[in-house]
Structures are given as C-alpha cells and as structure tokens.
Amino acid sequence: MIIRSIELKDYRNYESLDLKFSEGVNIFYGDNAQGKTNILEAIFVSVTTKSHRGGRDRELIRFEQEEAHIRTLASRNSMDYQIDMHLHRMGSKGIAINGQKIRKASELIGLIKVVFFSPEDLSIIKDGPSARRRFIDIELCQLDQSYLYNLNQYNKVLLNRNKLLKDMVFDNSLGDSLEVWDAQLVKYGCKIIARRAEFIKELQDIIREIHFHLSGGKETLYLGYEPDVDVERFASKVRENRERDLKLKQTCTGPHKDDCLFSIGGCDIRRFGSQGQQHTAALALKLSEIELVKKVSHDTPVLLLDDVLSELDSSRQNYLLESMGEIQTIITCTGLEEFINRRVAVDKIFKVCNGVVSVEN
Numbered sequence: 001m002i003i004r005s006i007e008l009k010d011y012r013n014y015e016s017l018d019l020k021f022s023e024g025v026n027i028f029y030g031d032n033a034q035g036k037t038n039i040l041e042a043i044f045v046s047v048t049t050k051s052h053r054g055g056r057d058r059e060l061i062r063f064e065q066e067e068a069h070i071r072t073l074a075s076r077n078s079m080d081y082q083i084d085m086h087l088h089r090m091g092s093k094g095i096a097i098n099g100q101k102i103r104k105a106s107e108l109i110g111l112i113k114v115v116f117f118s119p120e121d122l123s124i125i126k127d128g129p130s131a132r133r134r135f136i137d138i139e140l141c142q143l144d145q146s147y148l149y150n151l152n153q154y155n156k157v158l159l160n161r162n163k164l165l166k167d168m169v170f171d172n173s174l175g176d177s178l179e180v181w182d183a184q185l186v187k188y189g190c191k192i193i194a195r196r197a198e199f200i201k202e203l204q205d206i207i208r209e210i211h212f213h214l215s216g217g218k219e220t221l222y223l224g225y226e227p228d229v230d231v232e233r234f235a236s237k238v239r240e241n242r243e244r245d246l247k248l249k250q251t252c253t254g255p256h257k258d259d260c261l262f263s264i265g266g267c268d269i270r271r272f273g274s275q276g277q278q279h280t281a282a283l284a285l286k287l288s289e290i291e292l293v294k295k296v297s298h299d300t301p302v303l304l305l306d307d308v309l310s311e312l313d314s315s316r317q318n319y320l321l322e323s324m325g326e327i328q329t330i331i332t333c334t335g336l337e338e339f340i341n342r343r344v345a346v347d348k349i350f351k352v353c354n355g356v357v358s359v360e361n
Contacts, residue, residue, distance in 0.1 A: 001112050002328050003302050007071040010062040012038040013355040024347035026330045035355045036332035040304045046072040046083050047112040049105045057087045074112045110142045113293050117286045118306040125270055125278040129259035139289055140199055143296050147195050154188040158251055166249045182238050190231045192255045200225040206291045211284035214319055219264050221281055228257035283316055287323055303329040309338055
C-alpha cells in the first residue's frame, strides 16, 4: 500500500498544500509547532475518517474557514484510489472514492491500511483501559469489516440504552423498551468480545518474539485479554446489573469496559513496570501491528512516525529503523542528524517552516 500524494485546503494551519511522496522513506523536518504532525494527521484522517488525536471535524478546519478539503491518491495491489474528503464546520463530512460518493465510512476504512506511531503511544501501557481499547478498535476496524459493523452497532445501542436509563427516572413504563436494547447490547457485544479475544491471541504470538529481541533476550512479554464479562455470562450479567444501571443511569457491563494485560514474569507492567519496560512494550505493540497487517492483508501498511525517535534510546531507535524495511514510511522529526548518523536511506526530504513545506534533495 502506497500513499502517492495528498492535497490540503484549509486544513489546520495549511491554506493550500500539494505533496507527492516517495514509495520509500519520506522525512518532514523542522522546529516544533510548524505543522509537521498535521500532515501525518491528514493522511490518517483520509483513510480512517478520524484523527489519531480524537476530537471533532471542526477542529481540523483552518481558523475562520467553514470547510476543509483533503484529496489523497493511494495505491493498493496495483490499483489507484482517489479519496476526496470534505470536512464541514457544521454537519457531517462528505467522502468520495474515485469520484463516487460513499454513504458509509465503512466503505473507506480498511481500504488503505496505516500504522500511526506517536510519542503518546509510548504511554498506552500505563494509560487507562480506554487507550488500549482504542488501539484494539482502530486496528481491528482496518482489518475486519464485520468487526467495524458490530462495533458501530454496539456503540449505537449503548448510546440509546444509556439515554433510556436516564429517561426511566421519570417514566418507569419504559421497562419493555429496555428489554429490547438489552438483547441488542448482548447480541453485538458478544461478537465484539469473541473477535477481540481472537485478535489478542493472534497478536500475542507476534509481540512475544518482537519484545524478546527488543529487550535483548532478557524479558518475555505476555499479552492477555481482560474482558469485562465473558460471552457466556453477558446476558445474565446485564440482568443482574439492571438496578445498578438505573441508579447510575449508565450501562456498567460490556466490552466498553474491556482491557488487556501486559505482564513480564508475572508482574503487571501497566502498574508496576519501569518506564523502560513500558516504552519497550509499547514499541513492540506498534511493531506487532505492522506484522499483523502484513499477515492478514498480504500487503504492507503505510507507516506514519510522528517524532518518535527522540523518545527512544539508541538500541530501540535502531530496531525501529531496521523494521521499516520495504514499508513506505513518512516520518516527522526536528533534525536529520539521527538519520544521517545511522546512514538511513532517505528517499525524499521535506522542510516544514510555519506551514510552508519545501522539498530538499
């Protein structure tokens, strides 16, 4: 998979930008707060419909403008795809693939697969469960269309059930409606739990070997799935927790409460690991993501590295750079020294200064 070019209009700090990428290693360098990350973000948005930072579409639109436009030209299996995305300050985004407007985001997600790695990802191990669930969801949505559908349906059911729980404070006659939402919650929730369990099992086989090499053969990482409730008990647990749900006015049971365990030698490194152990596990997780995409899609993802090298020590930097291999990689950094010193083969260099991007040889 290759991102060939991207055009931006009124996106973040860019009034207008037109970039063409090499199929190899592309580097954007410059001081902080110049707009480097915005370019990677725009690529990510154009193939996943959402920013890696979260937030709303209106935050992506340049100040005092009403809309923004992203046009991305990408290739997969020798086929070209032009993705056009219009972001509106008021209202939903519009998306077209090769000139044909699509009705659902699921028609785009997974078409071009990307792996985004930022300094914030180094905290995914020590952060709360929501960060780890988000990692699982982003990856599975790119790899599995049925998971994307089930997750969307589950989130809709969850939203409606929570609204009903609030409404029942004033109208107890709505109990029959709650039964309907409970059945839907269990239906889609069980599918999510089963797929997440399968995903974590697949990932464990990959991450264990990568982490072993990253730690210099000193540590073995275990990755385990911690569902809030298993498939067999989900329906009964929802019934048991109904009074609690009504009291708290929210759904207290389900895969929206899931987590995954990272442990070394029986020690839960989410809570008790050193910063070095947590960073190594996070790097292994992102590298495993690359390998899993290769395995499932029989193709390479596009790798987006947002100023990650400065957060890693020399050995981890080397391992990450060596892992790029034949993958198209787009990197942001503040200086080129680390690449020059390691004699990394760089195919295209861009300098970014106050929202202006220039190409250098």
